[in-house]
Each structure stands twice: as C-alpha cells, then as structure tokens.
Amino acid sequence: MYKQRGLLIVLSGPSGVGKGTVRKELFQQPDTNYEYSISMTTRSPREGEQDGVDYFFKSRSDFERLISEGKLLEYAEYVGNYYGTPLDYVNETLDAGRDVFLEIEVVGAAQVREKVPDGLFIFLAPPSLSELEDRLVGRGTEKADVIASRVLKARDELEMMNLYDYVVENDEVSKACDRINAIVTAEHCRRERVEKRYLLMLEGE
Amino acid sequence: MYKQRGLLIVLSGPSGVGKGTVRKELFQQPDTNYEYSISMTTRSPREGEQDGVDYFFKSRSDFERLISEGKLLEYAEYVGNYYGTPLDYVNETLDAGRDVFLEIEVVGAAQVREKVPDGLFIFLAPPSLSELEDRLVGRGTEKADVIASRVLKARDELEMMNLYDYVVENDEVSKACDRINAIVTAEHCRRERVEKRYLLMLEGE
Structure with missing residues (x-):
C-alpha cells in the first residue's frame, strides 16, 4: 500500500509574540487534525507540569x-537549559501519514528548515507591522524618532521572516489560529501534493 | 501611497464538475472578500437572466x-456562442487592491495562465479520484474493465490539473467552498506577499 507522508508544520516567531498561546488555542479546538510534538527539556518541571504532557523532562547528561546520538531534530540552550525536539516521534508520525506541529524558537526553526526543507514554516508576527502601517498612513501625528525606531524594528522582523513560507499576524489569537488552519488546509490542496497522492495510487495498482 | 495589487483567483475544472454551483455558493456567503468577474457572451439571455448581473450580453459583431481590440482576458466558443472575460474590469479591480474571482472553462484558464502567471489557479476535481482510491483499496469487488476505465479517466484528470496551483475536490459544495476560502486566506499570508507589502510601506516612508 502507498502512503503519503504527513506535513511537518513549524510555528515560530520572535520571543514574546505569543507562540505558546496560539499553539494552546489550536490544540484546544476539537477538530485539530495534527499531532503536537512535545519538546524535551533539562529545566525542572514547574507546578502542575507533567512529564510527557507539557515536556519530556530529561537530565542534562541524558539530553547531551x-x-x-543525533536524536534531536533541533535543539538550543536558553538560560542554562536545553530545549529540543525528539526526532523519532516526528518521523514515526509523519511516516504514518499524519501532520506534526512544532512550536519552537527561531534558532530551532532555522535548524529544521535545513533538515526538512519541504516542511511548512509559519512565522507568527507581532501586530507592530500593521500598526506601523497605520501610523505611516496617519502621518504627522507621531514624533520622527518614534517612527524611526519602529521602522528599524520592522526591518529586523522582515529579515527574520526570510526563511518562512507564511507570515501570520498575531493581532488576535483566534484570528491567528484561523489563518494557521487555513494554511494547513490549503497546503493539503496543493496540486503537487494531490497529484503525487494519485500517482502513487495509480502506480500501486 | 503604495498599493498592492489584488489576487486573480481562477476556478476551473472539467465540464459537469459543478463550478457554477460552487461559485454561486461562494458569493452567497456574507463574508466573501473578492469580486466576481461577470462573463460576456453572445448567447441570448435565458428566462430571468439580467444583463450586467448574470452576463454581459453582446452581439456577435460587438464581441468580435x-x-x-484585445479587450478580453480569455474567450472561447461553445456550441456557436462566444463566452469571455472583459479585461478592463479585471485590471481596474486588481489595481484597486481587490481580489477578482473568475469561474471559467479549462480552455480559458489556460489562456489566463499565460497572461497572468502569478494568478491563483484552482482546479475543481470530481470526487471520482477519491472514489477510485476507495475502490482500489477495497480490491476485488469490481470487474477489471470497470477499474481499467476509471483508471484511464483518472489519468486524464491528472493531466488536466497540470497548470493549476491547487486541486479542490468537489465532494460536497460547502466543503469545496471552505477549501477555496482557506486557499485564498493562505495566499494572502504567503511570506513573499506580506514581505512585499511591508517593503513597499517602508520604501514609501
């Protein structure tokens, strides 16, 4: 039997943009059709956090x-702790034809892009770009130095977006979730993907 | 002021697949965010059809x-009548930054693809491919010649899809509409598009 691999969906963006909030909201929706890949970390569990639910908690020596052994799809160190994505779970789920969702930092996303170039990379953007747009259109109501620093910030954000396929503005969590779900639906309708599925089917006969 | 052009959305597919039904349903939805491009034809109005609503009705000499004069984005002749898409309306609407939706035959879609390569081309597919998939998976319950003729039909459909960006199965009209709306939403989130919009904004400053 033929089977098409699932999509690897990567959500990332600048820190503080609300990636975790959007991810939690996506997985609270009853019709979410992709599997969340739980991260691994060496930091201690916080009150209420469960091993295998919030994170896989590991010792530093186990993580290293x-x-x-090459068992991490991506990893990074933040304030003295490791965070990473276990590779085997991702591969097994994709091989079974199911989509996998990662919510990771931009450093990790860059590592995944190198290893899985055909993944679906979504950049969650702060509403600051649209707000800047409104301000520029409104003209003259703000001081030149305020505008200038916002323009600089916008240029930084534009540079970060570069390796992503899609940009979703996090103006409202529910709207951001709708856009992410629309992107996943659309990607499943891409002609190359549908075509490949049917060619596999016809060859399988 | 900068302004980004709208998207040209082209819905096509084999005759009889239900393009007209899907298009009508899309434009009955209250939150449809694109403009329907009314076709021009030399056929006579049918009972209840209004000029400028259902079609622009023209004489054969006017159409020719x-x-x-190159005023048609695409046109074709069917059973003795011309059908086509007026170019000026499409260009003016796109220039104003609004998306335009065309529902046309595959012959016309091929003409549009040549003229507007960055349009969004959606192929509405009959559910026969998935049905075939179910049959092939079910194996042995159908006669070999039935399967063989369905496989041939599937190969024809696969060949037709070739110039499209997306394939939407018309298994149910409401589901097909949801997928089309998801595709349009996703295309507006494509990084190249968002990036271009912000670069235009920053350069405009």
Whole structure:
C-alpha cells in the first residue's frame, strides 16, 4: 500500500509574540487534525507540569547523549537549559501519514528548515507591522524618532521572516489560529501534493 | 501611497464538475472578500437572466470587435456562442487592491495562465479520484474493465490539473467552498506577499 507522508508544520516567531498561546488555542479546538510534538527539556518541571504532557523532562547528561546520538531534530540552550525536539516521534508520525506541529524558537526553526526543507514554516508576527502601517498612513501625528525606531524594528522582523513560507499576524489569537488552519488546509490542496497522492495510487495498482 | 495589487483567483475544472454551483455558493456567503468577474457572451439571455448581473450580453459583431481590440482576458466558443472575460474590469479591480474571482472553462484558464502567471489557479476535481482510491483499496469487488476505465479517466484528470496551483475536490459544495476560502486566506499570508507589502510601506516612508 502507498502512503503519503504527513506535513511537518513549524510555528515560530520572535520571543514574546505569543507562540505558546496560539499553539494552546489550536490544540484546544476539537477538530485539530495534527499531532503536537512535545519538546524535551533539562529545566525542572514547574507546578502542575507533567512529564510527557507539557515536556519530556530529561537530565542534562541524558539530553547531551541524545544530541550526540543525533536524536534531536533541533535543539538550543536558553538560560542554562536545553530545549529540543525528539526526532523519532516526528518521523514515526509523519511516516504514518499524519501532520506534526512544532512550536519552537527561531534558532530551532532555522535548524529544521535545513533538515526538512519541504516542511511548512509559519512565522507568527507581532501586530507592530500593521500598526506601523497605520501610523505611516496617519502621518504627522507621531514624533520622527518614534517612527524611526519602529521602522528599524520592522526591518529586523522582515529579515527574520526570510526563511518562512507564511507570515501570520498575531493581532488576535483566534484570528491567528484561523489563518494557521487555513494554511494547513490549503497546503493539503496543493496540486503537487494531490497529484503525487494519485500517482502513487495509480502506480500501486 | 503604495498599493498592492489584488489576487486573480481562477476556478476551473472539467465540464459537469459543478463550478457554477460552487461559485454561486461562494458569493452567497456574507463574508466573501473578492469580486466576481461577470462573463460576456453572445448567447441570448435565458428566462430571468439580467444583463450586467448574470452576463454581459453582446452581439456577435460587438464581441468580435472586442476580441480584435484585445479587450478580453480569455474567450472561447461553445456550441456557436462566444463566452469571455472583459479585461478592463479585471485590471481596474486588481489595481484597486481587490481580489477578482473568475469561474471559467479549462480552455480559458489556460489562456489566463499565460497572461497572468502569478494568478491563483484552482482546479475543481470530481470526487471520482477519491472514489477510485476507495475502490482500489477495497480490491476485488469490481470487474477489471470497470477499474481499467476509471483508471484511464483518472489519468486524464491528472493531466488536466497540470497548470493549476491547487486541486479542490468537489465532494460536497460547502466543503469545496471552505477549501477555496482557506486557499485564498493562505495566499494572502504567503511570506513573499506580506514581505512585499511591508517593503513597499517602508520604501514609501
């Protein structure tokens, strides 16, 4: 039997943009059709956090062994702790034809882009770009130095977006979720994907 | 002031697949965010059809003059009558930054693809491909010649899809509409598009 691989969906964006909030909201929706890949970390569980639900909690030596064995799709160190994505779970789920959703930092997303170039990379953007647009259109009501610093920030954000396929503005969590779901639906309708599925089917006969 | 052009959305597919039904349903939805481009034809109005609503009704000599003046984005002749898309309306609407929706035959869609390569081309597919998939998976319950003729039909459909960006299965009209709306939403989130919009904005400053 033929089987088409699932999509690897990567949500990332600048820190503080609300990636975690959007991800939680997506997975609270009853019709979410993709699997969340739980991250692995060496930091201690916080009150109420469960191993295998919020994170896989590992010791530093275990984490470093997994790194050296190539068992992480991506990883990074933040304030003294490792965070990473276990590779085996991602591969097994994709091979079973199901989509996998990662919510990770931009450093990790860049690593995944290199290893999985045909993944679906979504940049969650702060509403600051649209707000800037409104301000520029409104003209003259703000001081030149305020505008200038916002323009600089916008240029930084534009540069970060560069390796992503889609940009979703996080103006409202529910709207951001709708856009992400629309992107996943659309990607499943891409001609190359549908065509491949049917060619696999016809060859399988 | 900068302004980004609208998207040209082209819905096509084999005759009898239900393009007209899907298009009518899309434009009955209250939140449809694109403009329908009314076709021009030389056929006589049917009972209840209004000029400028259902079609622009033209004489054969007027239509041929418009063809010779290059005023049609695409046109074709069916059973003795011309059908086509007026170019000026499409260009003016796109220039104003609004999306335009065309529902046309595959012959016309091929003409539009040549003239507007960055349009959004959606192929409405009959559910026969998925049905075939179910049959092939079910194996042995159908006669070999039935399967063989369906496989041939599937190969024809696959060949037709070739110039499209997306394939939407018309298994149910409401589901097909949801997928088309998701595709339009996703296209507006494409990084190249968002990036261009912001670069235009920053350069405009």
